[in-house]
Amino acid sequence: xxELRWHPLLGEWVATATDRQERTFLPPADFCPLCPTKPGxxxxxxxxETYDIxxxxxxxxxxxxxxxxxxxxxxxxxxxxxxxxVCEVVLYTPNHTSTLASxxxxxIYKLTQVxxxxxxxxxxxxxxxxxFIFENKGEAIGVTxxxxxxxxxxxxxxxxxxxxxxxxxxxHQGTTGRCLVCDIVAEEKRDGRRVVxxxxxxxxxxxxxxxxxxxxxxxxxxxxxxxxxxxxxxxxGLAEILKAVLAAFDRLFDLxxxxxxxxxxxxxDGGAYDxxxxxxxxYPPLRTATKLKYLAGSETGAGMFINDxxxxxxxxxxxxxxxxxxxxGGR
Amino acid sequence: MKxxxxxxxxxxxxxxxxxxxxxxxxxxxxxxxxxxxPAARGSEEDESKRGPEAxxxxxxxxxx
Numbered sequence: 001x002x003e004l005r006w007h008p009l010l011g012e013w014v015a016t017a018t019d020r021q022e023r024t025f026l027p028p029a030d031f032c033p034l035c036p037t038k039p040g041x042x043x044x045x046x047x048x049e050t051y052d053i054x055x056x057x058x059x060x061x062x063x064x065x066x067x068x069x070x071x072x073x074x075x076x077x078x079x080x081x082x083x084x085x086v087c088e089v090v091l092y093t094p095n096h097t098s099t100l101a102s103x104x105x106x107x108i109y110k111l112t113q114v115x116x117x118x119x120x121x122x123x124x125x126x127x128x129x130x131x132f133i134f135e136n137k138g139e140a141i142g143v144t145x146x147x148x149x150x151x152x153x154x155x156x157x158x159x160x161x162x163x164x165x166x167x168x169x170x171x172h173q174g175t176t177g178r179c180l181v182c183d184i185v186a187e188e189k190r191d192g193r194r195v196v197x198x199x200x201x202x203x204x205x206x207x208x209x210x211x212x213x214x215x216x217x218x219x220x221x222x223x224x225x226x227x228x229x230x231x232x233x234x235x236x237g238l239a240e241i242l243k244a245v246l247a248a249f250d251r252l253f254d255l256x257x258x259x260x261x262x263x264x265x266x267x268x269d270g271g272a273y274d275x276x277x278x279x280x281x282x283y284p285p286l287r288t289a290t291k292l293k294y295l296a297g298s299e300t301g302a303g304m305f306i307n308d309x310x311x312x313x314x315x316x317x318x319x320x321x322x323x324x325x326x327x328x329g330g331r
Numbered sequence: 332m333k334x335x336x337x338x339x340x341x342x343x344x345x346x347x348x349x350x351x352x353x354x355x356x357x358x359x360x361x362x363x364x365x366x367x368x369p370a371a372r373g374s375e376e377d378e379s380k381r382g383p384e385a386x387x388x389x390x391x392x393x394x395x
Contacts, residue, residue, distance in 0.1 A: 051362075054361050054362065114362050
């Protein structure tokens with residue numbers, strides 16, 4: 001069962017996807033469904049013995065390209081619609097014990113090309129208004145499979161968080177004539193204290209307004225709206241800065257750092273979004289090596305985040321863990 | 332300039348896509364990188380061999 005129910009208090013859709021209750025939960029490494037199928041072994045999601053990067057339709061999707069009719073009838077107050085969309089899984093590597101942080105920069109560059117291809121292909125579907133690329137990493141985030149992978153949700157609407165960013169960006173453009181993220185990048189670079197690492201195409205920073213202690217944003221220095229707008233050298237620059245940030249995260253507490261990574265790009269609904277600006281946001285749940293930042297009453301019930309730390313101090317910690325990224329240098 | 336950057340940063344070769352269908356009807360796409368295109372098997376589709384339009388798509392992919 002998969003359907004979208006309208007939340008009249010918030011003015012947004014909620015997906016109900018009851019099949020997901022059955023999904024595989026933290027299987028032992030020998031029975032990972034995301035590993036290549038070994039000769040004589042149990043059949044996984046990937047029938048071949050190896051792959052470079054692979055993408056498949058999620059077996060337990062929240063949205064389907066051919067969804068069933070909703071299980072309940074909607075009303076004027078409570079509209080319901082089929083959960084139409086696409087949910088994909090992106091396998092970063094056949095190596096079960098790897099992570100994106102420990103992959104060589106070349107593999108991350110390959111991934112940026114695959115992301116670009118998926119954005120283009122899914123965004124071209126007539127029922128898809130927004131392509132959301134993301135990764136949930138670590139049990140602290142609630143992952144059910146440890147094999148290194150990300151996900152893509154192709155939504156039939158612009159999701160509310162992105163819609164709010166779009167509205168803020170449009171309003172800023174209207175009042176100043178400038179791009180909001182371009183102004184944020186300029187302010188972060190001018191101040192400098194919150195910059196973690198930068199290259200010729202991207203800058204990574206703990207934003208002035210960080211809601212999580214180690215929240216990091218990665219923004220392109222050129223004003224562009226999506227991966228498909230990037231030149232080859234910019235995709236390489238993106239791979240480099242992602243490698244630098246992810247490796248710094250892992251060095252911070254000498255552990256595999258959990259995070260949510262989300263790509264914010266323009267919608268694919270045919271509208272004009274020249275005012276918007278591509279960027280990636282990381283929301284790590286850790287505030288110390290052993291303590292989690294919980295989304296409690298104020299964050300969840302009121303929408304106001306309370307950050308117990310200073311962005312300037314956390315950026316300095318991360319900056320101290322950044323090492324040069326070397327192409328051809330392995331992991 | 333691009334060649335200089337590529338030389339400095341190394342190369343991963345061209346990206347190729349091969350789309351297959353799983354037993355339950357879901358699709359699975361293998362992405363490979365390199366100069367050699369992977370051979371399509373049976374009903375599988377090498378998306379870079381689907382005619383002029385697909386060729387243009389593949390060319391587009393290489394430029395991303």
